[in-house]
């Protein structure tokens with residue numbers, strides 16, 4: 673977040689009491705890392721010969737450049753990973769939050785694709801963490817992303833969902849697999865965080881729609897972030 677000087681506000685034409693403010697966005701392409709004791713890169717869900725980790729990385733890169741062009745709203749955009757990450761410096765998921773905090777992230781968006789045993793399951797989904805300290809802002813961000821996402825996939829429109837998703841957590845939680853407590857309180861500095869599932873990689877229609885619309889998807893997600901930022905400057909500029 674960067675609140676401009678009065679001079680900058682006048683240059684930007686946003687003076688006269690309107691605060692100029694731009695925010696830092698961190699995009700998190702899901703998976704594509706090793707975690708815990710494993711040495712195997714996590715591909716996420718796999719469908720039709722595609723890895724979720726690769727699809728979301730490509731779209732995240734497109735989203736980053738679109739956000740970076742929105743200089744009236746966005747100070748900078750970053751990715752938690754630019755490729756696969758072998759041996760991250762922190763345990764599973766925590767390293768992503770560490771990257772976000774290091775970049776002084778205001779808005780955090782994690783991108784994923786869903787998978788289900790039934791190939792007919794389809795549609796978008798968006799989550800925020802209802803236990804997190806930033807839940808009120810995160811709910812607004814999730815709603816803005818959801819509203820702008822216009823992928824032409826069959827009519828399933830689930831409500832915005834809440835979950836204790838670890839990557840969006842701002843508190844200590846216990847890993848069910850390892851029985852270890854993990855501390856994500858550092859992530860409290862992030863003002864809004866949401867996780868977006870672009871569609872089901874296990875569904876032929878969704879997969880094709882996502883692959884055929886990568887640039888459009890990045891554009892819709894960019895619109896969602898910008899719509900949230902634009903409507904909530906008073907909070908983001910504190």
Ligand SMILES: [Zn+2]
Pocket residue numbers: 702703716717724784785786
């Ligand atoms: Zn995923």
